[in-house]
Amino acid sequence: MAATIAYLRVSTDDQTTATQRATIEEKHKIDTWFTDEATSGAIKAEQREGLSKLLQYVRKGDTVVVYAIDRLGRNTIDVLETVEALAAKEVAVISIREGFDLSTPMGKMMLTMLAGMAELERSNIKARQMAGIERAKAEGRALGREKTIDDAQVAQWRSENSASIKATAEHFDISTASVKRACRTAKG
Structure with missing residues (x-):
């Protein structure tokens, strides 16, 4: 019932x-x-x-x-x-x-x-978020988390030890994505 x-x-x-x-x-x-x-x-x-x-x-x-x-x-x-x-x-x-x-x-x-x-509220929230990001960029503020990894050091250690991405990630206690990004950045 x-x-x-x-x-x-x-x-x-x-x-x-x-x-x-x-x-x-x-x-x-x-x-x-x-x-x-x-x-x-x-x-x-x-x-x-x-x-x-x-x-x-x-x-x-x-x-x-x-x-x-x-x-x-x-x-x-x-x-x-x-x-x-x-x-x-x-x-x-x-x-x-x-x-x-x-x-x-x-x-x-x-x-x-x-x-x-x-739907209008979602779109307004997104527009305000994007405007805030653009303003922060225009003011020269860094966005995202502060970088704590030394890309050159990660890439160098991986190369010197012929280490896999996983082993490098475990050595530095970082994610595999961070290792890949560090190696790409270090290459230039």
Whole structure:
């Protein structure tokens, strides 16, 4: 038999789930409750204990009710991934504040819009990241981890000892990729 499940989340210790619970109880008879309290929205959905348990618990035909869709994730992408995980299990999602049921045609349209917003957010994140990299390069800042390997020393040791890439990596306690890169760089 299908169950109606509620999920509640608040971000800080001084917040309470009481308002979310009362609003949900006004509109739905809930069989099971899952809660994450003092759990930042910055923590990905699947890493939250309550939501993780909910995702393991739900079955085909169940309905998950949330006070607001943002309770399901830290950003549009996270919300979409959570909703898609529930949809893959054929679980309906109802958000009271936004007033939609993702199992209805209107809800599916909302999900499509949510997917579009998530794609826009991904592209904006990538653009900001690339702009930051370009700015750092323009300022002459070194990117990536600080180099700790002396390429010439690695290449010389390998050559003098007729050592394999693996043996050289073990000798210097570095990866085989680092040995290959050091040998290429040392050659010029």
